[in-house]
Amino acid sequence: MADKIKGKGVISGIAVxxxxxxxxxxxxxxxxxxxxxxxxEKKKAADALVTVADSMxxxxxDFNEKxxxxxxxxxEAHRMIIEDPALxxxxxxxxxxxxxxxxxxxxxxxxxxxxxxxxxxxxxxGRAVDIRDVGKRIAKYLLGxxxxxxxxxxxxxxxEIEPSVIAGLPxxxxxxxxxxxxxxxxxxxxxxxxxxxxxxxxxxxxxxQMANGDPxxxxxxxxxxxxxxxxxxxAGYDEKIKKQEELKAFYATLKTLPAKTLDGAEVxxxxxxxxxxxxxxxxxxFGATGVGLFRSEFVFMGKTDIPQEEDQFKEYxxxxxxxxxxxxxxxxxxxxxxxxxxxxxxPYIQVGEEENPFLGYRAIRISLKREDLFxxxxxxxxxxxxxxxxxxxxxxxxxxxxxxxxxxxVEKAKRELASxxxxxxxxVQVGIMVETPAAAVMAPILAKYVDFFSIGTNDLVQYTLAxxxxxxxxxxxxxxxxxxxxxxxxxxxxxxxKEGKWAGMCGEMASDPNAAILLLAMxxxxxxxxAPSIPRVKEKIRKITSSKAQEILDKVMEMEDGDKIxxxxxxxxx
Amino acid sequence: MTEATTTIENKTGIHARPASLFVQTASxxxxxxxxxxxxxxxxAKSILMIMSMGLVKGTEVxxxxxxxxxxxxxxxxxxxxxxxxxxx
Numbered sequence: 060m061a062d063k064i065k066g067k068g069v070i071s072g073i074a075v076x077x078x079x080x081x082x083x084x085x086x087x088x089x090x091x092x093x094x095x096x097x098x099x100e101k102k103k104a105a106d107a108l109v110t111v112a113d114s115m116x117x118x119x120x121d122f123n124e125k126x127x128x129x130x131x132x133x134x135e136a137h138r139m140i141i142e143d144p145a146l147x148x149x150x151x152x153x154x155x156x157x158x159x160x161x162x163x164x165x166x167x168x169x170x171x172x173x174x175x176x177x178x179x180x181x182x183x184x185g186r187a188v189d190i191r192d193v194g195k196r197i198a199k200y201l202l203g204x205x206x207x208x209x210x211x212x213x214x215x216x217x218x219e220i221e222p223s224v225i226a227g228l229p230x231x232x233x234x235x236x237x238x239x240x241x242x243x244x245x246x247x248x249x250x251x252x253x254x255x256x257x258x259x260x261x262x263x264x265x266x267x268q269m270a271n272g273d274p275x276x277x278x279x280x281x282x283x284x285x286x287x288x289x290x291x292x293x294a295g296y297d298e299k300i301k302k303q304e305e306l307k308a309f310y311a312t313l314k315t316l317p318a319k320t321l322d323g324a325e326v327x328x329x330x331x332x333x334x335x336x337x338x339x340x341x342x343x344x345f346g347a348t349g350v351g352l353f354r355s356e357f358v359f360m361g362k363t364d365i366p367q368e369e370d371q372f373k374e375y376x377x378x379x380x381x382x383x384x385x386x387x388x389x390x391x392x393x394x395x396x397x398x399x400x401x402x403x404x405x406p407y408i409q410v411g412e413e414e415n416p417f418l419g420y421r422a423i424r425i426s427l428k429r430e431d432l433f434x435x436x437x438x439x440x441x442x443x444x445x446x447x448x449x450x451x452x453x454x455x456x457x458x459x460x461x462x463x464x465x466x467x468x469v470e471k472a473k474r475e476l477a478s479x480x481x482x483x484x485x486x487v488q489v490g491i492m493v494e495t496p497a498a499a500v501m502a503p504i505l506a507k508y509v510d511f512f513s514i515g516t517n518d519l520v521q522y523t524l525a526x527x528x529x530x531x532x533x534x535x536x537x538x539x540x541x542x543x544x545x546x547x548x549x550x551x552x553x554x555x556x557k558e559g560k561w562a563g564m565c566g567e568m569a570s571d572p573n574a575a576i577l578l579l580a581m582x583x584x585x586x587x588x589x590a591p592s593i594p595r596v597k598e599k600i601r602k603i604t605s606s607k608a609q610e611i612l613d614k615v616m617e618m619e620d621g622d623k624i625x626x627x628x629x630x631x632x633x
Numbered sequence: 634m635t636e637a638t639t640t641i642e643n644k645t646g647i648h649a650r651p652a653s654l655f656v657q658t659a660s661x662x663x664x665x666x667x668x669x670x671x672x673x674x675x676x677a678k679s680i681l682m683i684m685s686m687g688l689v690k691g692t693e694v695x696x697x698x699x700x701x702x703x704x705x706x707x708x709x710x711x712x713x714x715x716x717x718x719x720x721x
Contacts, residue, residue, distance in 0.1 A: 139653055145681040174685050186684060364645075 061276075061285040061292055064265035066237065068282035069248060072257035073300050074214055074235025075293075078273040078286070080266075081217035085165070085195065088202040094159040104150050104160040107201050112141045140193045146171065161201040168194020186363065188406065214275050218266050220247040235259075235277040237284060239266045240529060252570075253330075253337050255591035259284055261531055310594035314346035317387055318597045320579065321604045327388050327585040328593045328600075331565055333357035335377035338392070341590035342381060346597070348388025351513060351587020352452075352565035353378055355436065356397045365407050368435035368442075375443035383447030391448045393513065393565075393587070394440050395492065396465075397432065398422045398454040408432070417521070422455035427464055437472035444484025451489045452513055457497040462508055465489075492565070494518035499547035502554035512555045513587070516566025520544050539568040540628070541621035545577070549616070552581045563587060572599035573628035579605070580612035635703040638695045643717035646689035651718040656680045658713055664700025666710070677710070 094100050115138045122131035140146060149167035150160075157163055172187040172194075213232055218239030236251045236258040251258045257279030269275070269286055276285045276296055285292055318328045329351035330341035341347040358366055358374050375394055382392040399408055400421020408429075413419040426433040443449050453465045469489055476483045493499050494515030502512065516539050521528045523544050526536045538544075548564075555562035563585030568574045570592035578586065579600065586596060611631065618624050641647060647655060659666045659677040666677035670692055675682035677696070688694065694714070698706040 136653060139656060139680045143679050143681045144676055145679040145685075171681055171685075178685075178687055190681070 061288040062268050064262050064268060064284040064286065066259040066262035066265065066282045066284065068257075068259050068279045070236075070251055070256060070258035071280040072235075072255065073296055073303055074212075074257040074277040074279065075296070075300075076212035076214040076234035076275065078237075078269045078271060078275050079213040079215050080269065080271050081215050081220045085161075085198060085202065085204075088204065089159070089162055089165075089198075092159060092161055092202060097154065097158060100158060100160040100163075101151060101154055103201065104154065104164060104197075105147065107160070107164070107197050108141055108147060108150075111197050111200050112138050115141070136189060137193050137196070140190055141197065146193075161198040164197045164201065165194050168197075214277055216266055216269055235275075235279065237262055237266070237269075237277060239263055240531065249589075250333065252589035252591070253333060255589075261534075263531070310345075310598075313594045313597050313601075314344075315387070316346075316597070316601070318600045320600055320608070321602070322606070324579065324605045326575070326579060326583065326600060327351075327391075327563070328597055329388075329391070329393075329563075329585060329587045330590040330593070331587050332378065332590075335374055335381060337590070338378045338381040341593075342385055345590040345593045347590050347593055348385050349382045349390050349448075350378060350392045350394075351563055351569075351585055353392060353394040354398070355394055356399050359397055359399065359405060359408075363406055365432060365435075368439045371436055371439035372442050375440055375449065376446050379443045379447040379449050389448065389585075391450055391488075392443075393450040393452050393490075393563075394443075395452045395454055396423070396426055396436055396440075399425065417518075417527075423453045423461055423465060424455065426453075427461065427468075430468070433468055434472055434475070437469055438476055438481075438483070441469070441472055441476060441483040441487055442481060444487040445482050449484065449487050450511065451487055452492055452511075453490075454492045454515070455494065455518075456491040456505075457495045458501065459504060459508060462491055462505065466508075490560075493551050494522070494566075496523050496547060499523075499551050502551040503557070506554040506558040506560055509560060511560055512551055512562040513585075514548055514551055514562065514564040514566060514568075516544070516548075516564060516568035519547065519566065520568075523547060538621040538625060539566075539571070539574060540615075540624040542616075542619060542624070544621075545616070545624075548578070549581050552578070552583050556582045561585065570596060572596050573625075573631070575599055576603060576608045576628070577612050577615060579603075580608040634697060634699045635707045636695055636697045637707045637711045638693060639711050639714050641688055641690055641692045641694060641714060643714075644690060646687075646692070647683060652680055652684050654718055655710065655713060656683060658710060659706070662698065662700070662702050662706040662709075664698040664703045664706050666696070666698045666706050669695040669697060 115134055119131050119134045146167060149170060150163050153163035153166040154160065168190050172190040175187040175190065212234035214235040214237060215233055216237035220238060233256050236247065236256055238247060238260040239262055240260065248258055248260060257277055259277055259279060259282050273286050276288050276293065317325055319325045327348050329349040330338065330347035331352040332338050332341060332350050333354045334357055338350055358371055379392045382390045399405055400410060400416050400419055408425060410420050440449055440451050451469060456462050466489055473483060488510035490509045490511035490513065491498065492515045493502065493512045498505060499519065517528060520537060520539050524536060524541055526533055528537055552562040561584040564578060564583060565587040569586040570588035572595050575586060575596050615624050643651060656678055667674050668677045668683060670686055670688060673686060675686060696707045696710050
């Protein structure tokens with residue numbers, strides 16, 4: 060019999076694979092570790108360095124053979140750190156102090172990492188992460204924690220999972236994701252969503268029942284997880300897997316059809332993406348008619364240095380060109396300028412410890428202070444605009460002045476490009492994300508200045524309701540149908556339309572088919588979501604009329620309770 | 634002991650890729666190779682030590698090698714720096 064664990068299913072689908080634990084805490088292992096004599100520990104540490112470096116050589120060759128150059132380069136840098144005489148020297152010193160090989164390795168790595176972290180140059184600072192990573196890898200080996208080999212498909216599990224863990228694994232290797240934390244909007248989940256990876260969150264300590272390499276089945280619809288299932292239990296899922304395939308086939312037939320209501324009102328269904336590759340899949344596999352949110356920070360992440368204008372230009376150009384290939388719809392590519400802050404720290408953007416990163420120094424607030432980051436990004440987008448239709452979107456705006464300052468930077472970017480003799484597009488739309496209550500309240504004024512609004516519901520809901528989206532204890536309060544939220548959204552959309560601008564939505568809510576009915580009636584022009592959700596939303600829109608949607612909206616706006624609104628919409632047979 | 638002095642001219646200085654390249658090259662030689670800059674002397678085969686020196690563009694460095702292939706080592710490493718690590 061399998062161990063059964065129940066969580067909250069957030070991305071539906073059945074996944075079969077082996078468990079790969081991410082973000083392990085080594086403290087428990089370290090306490091239980093019984094060190095031998097000092098000489099023996101020293102030899103053990105030295106041997107571990109050799110063994111781990113050797114095993115990495117194999118992986119490096121492997122990656123190189125498969126053409127995965129970036130992964131190979133990262134590992135190669137790690138291998139050099141392991142073989143470094145400075146590291147082995149530091150380990151010996153630390154061993155004299157503490158006597159435990161794994162602890163000495165971690166301490167030595169930490170000491171070296173801190174040297175790098177203290178450096179002025181941002182690029183050097185970034186290496187600290189690598190050094191810590193290497194220390195952990197060797198310590199794990201010494202503690203007898205096996206680095207799981209990826210054979211076949213894996214289900215990545217962890218109390219918290221760093222976005223880079225999922226981003227770093229080849230897409231076709233990840234069958235599912237299990238997250239201990241309760242958040243449905245954690246960045247790991249957001250990445251999983253773009254790739255339609257079945258995901259269960261909020262399993263809490265359930266993670267402790269899993270070991271690396273355990274076979275497992277996960278149902279992203281019901282939130283059920285089976286660890287070490289019997290053959291019989293596995294067979295029980297065959298029917299569900301078959302249904303899943305059938306649904307996929309039906310959705311495929313919707314791909315080339317427009318998102319039009321029965322009476323002909325059309326909404327653009329576009330994709331949220333993190334890289335040009337995602338745009339490719341979104342358009343080809345799910346029928347997206349453009350990109351409503353290119354999260355440019357993923358272009359910044361995984362890099363040790365500020366990405367240069369030229370590098371960014373290549374990424375944006377690829378996405379813009381991809382969007383220009385759509386046969387139906389606008390083919391617009393909306394690129395959001397970097398939205399980085401305390402929750403997604405980067406080696407070259409030191410935000411520092413903040414009490415409230417979500418209310419802190421982040422996004423447009425950083426961009427406006429850091430011309431060295433902002434200007435190259437704007438120039439890269441303006442240049443990419445030459446290859447199709449691009450739009451620039453600023454995140455976290457709370458007042459008119461921020462928009463005007465950012466817009467002035469766009470003009471400066473244009474002047475610089477002109478004087479450098481580089482080609483750029485002069486009709487790139489410039490708009491904002493409406494994700495703060497301030498922006499939504501000021502929407503009638505902001506609408507006079509911007510070209511468009513895109514409502515970012517993840518933050519708008521959390522700021523409006525004062526509910527931390529990652530806190531499992533209060534996640535029941537997080538509801539995009541809350542009447543306060545609905546009123547802000549309605550106000551934003553109507554303000555845009557009144558000024559002859561357009562409003563879209565790029566938050567979680569846009570992928571909720573029931574929400575689509577309301578938004579349609581409010582006058583939304585574009586819904587941007589993780590691509591795999593497009594067919595579901597399209598199916599809903601194609602089954603309804605504008606007048607029916609208006610009727611439902613009128614009724615909902617009279618209701619006083621968010622949970623009741625959600626239940627009412629869920630029970631509707633349209 | 635063979636020595637040679639030169640100045641780092643590539644834009645990004647010796648970090649990340651240039652540092653890896655430098656250490657890989659130094660490690661090919663049997664001789665003991667050191668790099669001296671800013672009043673410090675470190676093992677040229679240690680990426681951690683080299684990177685911890687913070688060798689940015691414009692830093693003057695001295696290469697010193699001691700061993701059977703010392704002349705070759707200094708010559709090769711100096712060329713690497715002077716050629717800006719193959720950067721443009």
